[in-house]
Amino acid sequence: MIIAERKPMNELLDMISGVKRLLVLGCRGCVAICSAGGDKEVSVIAAALKLGRSRSGEPIEIDEATLVRQCDPEYLEPLPEMAKDYDAVLSTACGVGVNFISDRCDGVNVLPGLNTTFYGANLSSGEWEEMCAGCGSCVLHLTGGLCPVARCAKSLSNGPCGGSTGGKCEINPTVPCVWHRIYDKLMDRKEEKRLQEIMPIRDWTTAGHGGPRRRIREDLLP
Amino acid sequence: MSAKIKGFCCNYTASVGVDALKEAGLVPEDFEMERLPCTGRLEVPQLLEAFEKGADAVFVAGCMVDECHNLSGSRRASKRVGQTKKIIQELGMDQGLVEMFFVGRGETGPVVDAVREMASRLEQTD
Secondary structure (H helix, E strand, C coil): CEEEEECCHHHHHHHCCCCCEEEEEEECCHHHHCCCCCHHHHHHHHHHHHHHHHHCCCCCEEEEEEECCCCCHHHHCCHHHHHCCCCEEEECCCHHHHHHHHHHCCCCCEEECEEEEEEEEEEECCEEEEEECCCCCCCCCCCCCCCHHHHCCCCCCCCCCCCCECCEECCEEEEECHHHHHHHHHHHCCCHHHHHCCCCCCCHHHHCCCCCCCCCCHHHCC | CCCCEEEEEECCECCCCHHHHHHCCCCCCCCEEEEECCHHHCCHHHHHHHHHCCCCEEEEEEECHHHCCCCCHHHHHHHHHHHHHHHHHHCCCCHHHEEEEEECECCCHHHHHHHHHHHHHHHHHC
16 A cells, blocks of 8 residues: 655744634555555544644644545545635645645645555554665566565665665664575475576666656446 | 642542642642543543643642553553653743552542642742
């Protein structure tokens, strides 16, 4: 899922400076699952902003709402009407939601409530880790299911760098060297031959270096 | 103007009513206590709203960690107090202005102590 985290309160308060009526708009997609922008977090952000503004002598009226998702047009349909009485909408969706509202809902002054950080998995309650870089050219079948693009600090394609020590990455001793883990995994699977294969120089076009990416499935088009 | 302290407690904390404590002069007149079925029911927005509605200091008095009537209610409350501390600090407030106290079931003394502790912290932040 997409992992995000709330922006610092001083940044949010700067962002809504001068706003008298604000709608904090949550999303029940990924950001609700990673406890950054669902119903509960919307309530926390709204209460904190009210307190912040009240302390600065500029009380603000804040309402709360949450959409099923902010990245599908059908759920955004009611938003222009919902938002018409507000000076701004603080979206607690990921950056996709904020962009989509900006694209689709003319007249809605949408602001980002979160920093969108990575695609990750939930390791345990309150802990998430990056697992995928969304690079558009998956090599997991060659690397024992472990991604060197997302999980190697240098995104190396052909084995570890010289900084790998005792199975740990040089950037931080708590970070496992993913190439060390790939080696162990392929050896366990008796697929050590894979380690002899040289991956060609990577074409990063699919990773967004060729501009914004778009996927079209003709059979699903209206 | 005296500082206003607001407390939250659970159904099992502090058997003596706040009015009796005020009559006995054990807590300030404007001290306010909100009793919940369980402090585990408390959410961060309620703590923040208490400040917004005028409290200068806020505390939660929940069951002792291993004696919570609902097993983990007071532990949950403690985590929410922790979250609230971080948020009020981001808003430029002293994080000591919100606190969790674990008190024995039915004991009033520790609740009075909690009120006094918060009053003392407020004096220090003035």
